[in-house]
Amino acid sequence: MTPPMIEVEQLRVRFGETEAVGGVSFTVPRGDSFGIVGESGSGKSTVLRALSGLNPNWTGRMSMDGMALGPTRDKRFFRRVQMVFQDPYGSLHPRQTVDRALSEPLLVHGIGDVESHILQALAEVALPDSVRFRYPHQLSGGQRQRVAIARALMAEPEVLLLDEPTSALDVSVQAEVLNLLADLQRRRSLTYVLVSHNLAVVAHLCPIVGVMQGGEMVEQITSDDLRAGRTRHPHTAELRALSVELEDPEEVVGRVS
Amino acid sequence: MLVEVDNLRVSFATPGGMEHAVRGVSLTLGQEKLGIVGESGSGKSLTARAILRLLPSAAQVAADRLTFDGIDILTAREPVMRRVRGKRAGLILQDPKYSLNPVMTIGHQIAEAWRVHKGGSRRLAAQAAADLLQQVRIRDPQRVAALYPHELSGGMGQRAMIAMMLAPDPELLIADEPTSALDATVQAEILRLIDDLVSRRGMGLILISHDLPLVSHFCDRVMVMYAGRVLERLPASQLARARHPYTRGLLDCLPSLVHPRRQLATLARDPAWLTA
Numbered sequence: 001m002t003p004p005m006i007e008v009e010q011l012r013v014r015f016g017e018t019e020a021v022g023g024v025s026f027t028v029p030r031g032d033s034f035g036i037v038g039e040s041g042s043g044k045s046t047v048l049r050a051l052s053g054l055n056p057n058w059t060g061r062m063s064m065d066g067m068a069l070g071p072t073r074d075k076r077f078f079r080r081v082q083m084v085f086q087d088p089y090g091s092l093h094p095r096q097t098v099d100r101a102l103s104e105p106l107l108v109h110g111i112g113d114v115e116s117h118i119l120q121a122l123a124e125v126a127l128p129d130s131v132r133f134r135y136p137h138q139l140s141g142g143q144r145q146r147v148a149i150a151r152a153l154m155a156e157p158e159v160l161l162l163d164e165p166t167s168a169l170d171v172s173v174q175a176e177v178l179n180l181l182a183d184l185q186r187r188r189s190l191t192y193v194l195v196s197h198n199l200a201v202v203a204h205l206c207p208i209v210g211v212m213q214g215g216e217m218v219e220q221i222t223s224d225d226l227r228a229g230r231t232r233h234p235h236t237a238e239l240r241a242l243s244v245e246l247e248d249p250e251e252v253v254g255r256v257s
Numbered sequence: 258m259l260v261e262v263d264n265l266r267v268s269f270a271t272p273g274g275m276e277h278a279v280r281g282v283s284l285t286l287g288q289e290k291l292g293i294v295g296e297s298g299s300g301k302s303l304t305a306r307a308i309l310r311l312l313p314s315a316a317q318v319a320a321d322r323l324t325f326d327g328i329d330i331l332t333a334r335e336p337v338m339r340r341v342r343g344k345r346a347g348l349i350l351q352d353p354k355y356s357l358n359p360v361m362t363i364g365h366q367i368a369e370a371w372r373v374h375k376g377g378s379r380r381l382a383a384q385a386a387a388d389l390l391q392q393v394r395i396r397d398p399q400r401v402a403a404l405y406p407h408e409l410s411g412g413m414g415q416r417a418m419i420a421m422m423l424a425p426d427p428e429l430l431i432a433d434e435p436t437s438a439l440d441a442t443v444q445a446e447i448l449r450l451i452d453d454l455v456s457r458r459g460m461g462l463i464l465i466s467h468d469l470p471l472v473s474h475f476c477d478r479v480m481v482m483y484a485g486r487v488l489e490r491l492p493a494s495q496l497a498r499a500r501h502p503y504t505r506g507l508l509d510c511l512p513s514l515v516h517p518r519r520q521l522a523t524l525a526r527d528p529a530w531l532t533a
Binding site: 039040041141170171172173174175176178179182197198199200201203204223226227238239240242243244245246247 | 296297410411440441442443445467468469470471474506507510511512513514515517518520521522523524
């Protein structure tokens, strides 16, 4: 039996006196998607940052593809795991062209044939070749997020960690980026961990969703159960009710309060 | 009518020629809640700011009619505009982090807004500030009044912002993406609060957002903008019966919790919408 792609057990993260994440466990099978929802301060991004190696101060056990992860990660880890952030304006270097942003991962990981890799990456995220020598400020928000996704894919990772990848985008652009992420996953058998406050976005991409509140994962629920309202924890029910109420003002289902 | 706008045009001179950001928008507003919806660059914020004459100095504004309670905004002198802004019309922006003074306590800021418009002693203003904080449902107003903006959560900061806007008893409230930086639960609370205050005080509200379902949930009427024009106007309750393909497209491309779709619809933009 192949080990799960990601295994997190009793993960705890402290910032000084406050415990931001207090014992979170979940597993993600290879090629699957796991969603984490919660409000700001619930610890959902902190889980992702500990998993990605951005924050070494955690306790518990995490493993990837059967291998235990330590507090700091080596180059091989970053070849297999990449992250996409909420705001591409903040994650792309303002003085570097798209070409430079995309070629850097190739240089770092010693991957040759830069030219064809860049053109292929642009095509894969449906960007025209003409954006290659532009700067981030010359692109639209949706184009910038496509560049960030292309950059994450340059090293051909197996895992993508997605932190609110569409919440800075217009809804029409959000749909395009979500479709792109779904396509890429099918094509490349990627494993996703997606963090978002938007239940509909998470349920669209992920068959299993973990609900966080106050640093704990209070419930893990299938998207089908979430859609149908078969929730067990009151916080899940509350988040769902809000989402449904705004989605469908005319038919309020399972309304709380 | 509180606000009357007829054929508003806002343009910017760019090296490549004139950029027409708002191209002939008309609207009227009384004591009601109007939602303006559109994507980034649709001209929704510029339209609302034109009413307060708060556009960047590079903007060229023209209109057949642009009035606030009978005052001609296009020709009014600056002192007149200053009495409109803040006192008679409040503006709430997306992120309270950038609209609050970081080195002044919440209580002082609200008290200052109150004194500028109403006069009175410092003691009276401090009391009024605490009272306003209570009106925006902050449980411990005395304690919160003594805090600095960085000590507040996003939702609390936005409440404080609203309290400050309410200080001079405005007749119009313009809320430009007031909850985009907030969580879903806090978002709903803030919008219910605005909704409640606007109804109770008989104010007019212009709510600007890119979130069509959200806006129609809290407004009476919705105006959909695209590339500087109004493509569709409809009563909020009729959203499901929107006819314009752009409005339909905005609704269809949303992932839905209740009605899952394997592939999300994407918006096919018709060049004809630019001139429609």
